Amino acid sequence: MESSDEESVHRRRVHLRPFTLRSPAPVTLHLLPCEVPVSRPAPVGRFFTPAIRQGPYGLEASFRGRSLRGEEVAVPPGLVGYVMTEEQGEVSVGKQDFSEGSEEDHEVMESPETLERDFDRFIGATASFSSFTLWGLETIPGPDSKVRGALTWPSLAAAIHAQVPED
Amino acid sequence: MDLSELERDNTGRCRLNSPVPAVCLKEPCVLGVDEAGRGPVLGPMVYAICYCPLSRLADLEALKVADSKTLSESERDRLFAKMEEDGDFVGWALDVLSPNLISTSMLGRVKYNLNSLSHDTATGLVQYALDQGVKVAQVFVDTVGLPETYQERLQQRFPDIEVTVKAKADALYPVVSAASICAKVARDQAVRNWQFVEKLQDLDTDYGSGYPNDPKTKAWLRKHVDPVFGFPQFVRFSWRTAQSILEKEAEDVTWEFLDQGSDPSHSCNLCRNCSNARSFNPLCQLGIKPVPWSCRDTTNPLVPQQELPDKLFYFTVLEVGSPRPGY
Incomplete structure (x- = not known):
């Protein structure tokens, strides 16, 4: 690793709040074939969900006047989906968010080489999912879609990294 | 009728x-x-x-x-x-x-x-x-x-x-x-008697003639814009009047019209070792938002070395039971 890169890594770390992964509420998710380059709440339940129809070739909906075709995609067995959000505002280490942390965490913090600094960033799970609706523009994404391909990756990765028994 | x-x-x-x-x-x-x-x-x-x-x-x-x-x-x-x-x-x-x-x-x-x-x-x-x-x-x-x-x-x-x-x-x-x-x-x-498929709040049914040049219709359109979804399905999105209101009062939307497989800006930023995996790793073909703690790869110029944006919803898949406490 180059030194400059190492420096930037040390400058800011992103930490995952482990306790948030314990029991986040399940949510309904839609993955659309478009990007809205802002992050803000959207009235999905008022505008989008009520307009979904079961058509002869899968789910039908529209977004911004364009036709969408969708299908349910399950998270592969052995995996779970999380919706992750970054903690906002001034998060200081050792306050509210850490109250649920284990004793071990506190010990780590108190050491001089603490892993989490007050200028680091923290993310946590706000919801979980075991499936989501994948939408394609005008056509069903289908088995060859990129997302489905991506979801086969964990099992493929496990297979190619597995020990091969010597004969 | x-x-x-x-x-x-x-x-x-x-x-x-x-x-x-x-x-x-x-x-x-x-x-x-x-x-x-x-x-x-x-x-x-x-x-x-x-x-x-x-x-x-x-x-x-x-x-x-x-x-x-x-x-x-x-x-x-x-x-x-x-x-x-x-x-x-x-x-x-x-x-x-x-x-x-x-x-x-x-x-x-x-x-x-x-x-x-x-x-x-x-x-x-x-x-x-x-x-x-x-x-x-x-x-x-x-x-x-x-x-x-x-x-x-x-x-x-x-x-x-x-x-x-x-x-x-x-x-x-x-x-x-x-x-x-x-x-x-x-x-x-x-x-x-239009039955709005959307569950709208404060729906005003006084939409005028519906013609684009009717001030009442224009006012109705402006009143019923949603920044993300645009308009209810009652509106013809393809009309110039509708589109110009959206341009001003709603968020931009970019569509995946083209296959992004050959576009380096959409290369993988989720996997750990992309440098030589790009040729077959399906994640590389995805426009998944950056998750920087696992995709810093200075040897591969195709991997964006992005800072975490200030506001972002992560949509990710983790292995059950191994969240690597404390990272």
């Missing part, structure tokens, strides 16, 4: 029809085609056919049907009721094209413009009458686009029928006037 079928589901198209008068199955008939609601930015476009035996055309004329635009709403309702009374020799059928269907057609990857949609709908209705057994001998159509080419198309499609396509046919031929009344009555009723 019973539009309950449309009110149950107004996201697509809906065909409605009168019973076919028995006489129309035996005697040669004249059939008129017209439409209502072509211009408005709100609500459906309604195509209508109306037909009667050539021998009873004088009786239809006696109803004093006229171009629907020259009649008041109550006169149109009265004339439509009369046509229903004369159901023993007058038949009609409608095709209601929802604003959602119009939007998705016109904004399709392969553009389907309003003229083609109109021509195909009119053709479909004439065929529908034939399929129901109506002995269609003559067809009169109010033109959309150039009458010559439209007439040629229809004539080719229906070689055994005498086809006349004309501008202002709704004022010239009673059977087209009758069709225009059917279409207009249905369109007005559909707009008046």
Whole structure:
């Protein structure tokens, strides 16, 4: 690793709040074939969900006047989906968010080489999912879609990294 | 007019029809085609056919049907009721094209413009009458686009029928006037009783005429913009009026129109070791948002070395039971 890169890594770390992964509420998710380059709440339940129809070739909906075709995609067995959000505002280490942390965490913090600094960033799970609706523009994404391909990756990765028994 | 079928589901198209008068199955008939609601930015476009035996055309004329635009709403309702009374020799059928269907057609990857949609709908209705057994001998159509080419198309499609396509046919031929009344009555009723598929708050049903130049309609559009979803499906997104309001008052949307596989800016930023995995790692083909703690790869210029944006919703998949506490 180059030194400059190492420096930037040390400058800011992103930490995952482990306790948030314990029991986040399940949510309904839609993955659309478009990007809205802002992050803000959207009235999905008022505008989008009520307009979904079961058509002869899968789910039908529209977004911004364009036709969408969708299908349910399950998270592969052995995996779970999380919706992750970054903690906002001034998060200081050792306050509210850490109250649920284990004793071990506190010990780590108190050491001089603490892993989490007050200028680091923290993310946590706000919801979980075991499936989501994948939408394609005008056509069903289908088995060859990129997302489905991506979801086969964990099992493929496990297979190619597995020990091969010597004969 | 019973539009309950449309009110149950107004996201697509809906065909409605009168019973076919028995006489129309035996005697040669004249059939008129017209439409209502072509211009408005709100609500459906309604195509209508109306037909009667050539021998009873004088009786239809006696109803004093006229171009629907020259009649008041109550006169149109009265004339439509009369046509229903004369159901023993007058038949009609409608095709209601929802604003959602119009939007998705016109904004399709392969553009389907309003003229083609109109021509195909009119053709479909004439065929529908034939399929129901109506002995269609003559067809009169109010033109959309150039009458010559439209007439040629229809004539080719229906070689055994005498086809006349004309501008202002709704004022010239009673059977087209009758069709225009059917279409207009249905369109007005559909707009008046529109069942919004969305669960809207503070819905204002005073949308004016629905024409883009009506200040009331414009005000209604501005009032009902959602920054993410744009408008309810009642609005034709493909209309310039709608689009220019969205440009100003809603968020931008970029679509994955093109295959992004060859675009380095959309390369993998989720996997740990992309440098030599790009050739077969399917994640590389995804436009997944950066998750920087696992994808710093200075050896691969194709991996964006991005800072975590200030606000971002992560949509990720983790292995069960191994969240690596404390990272």
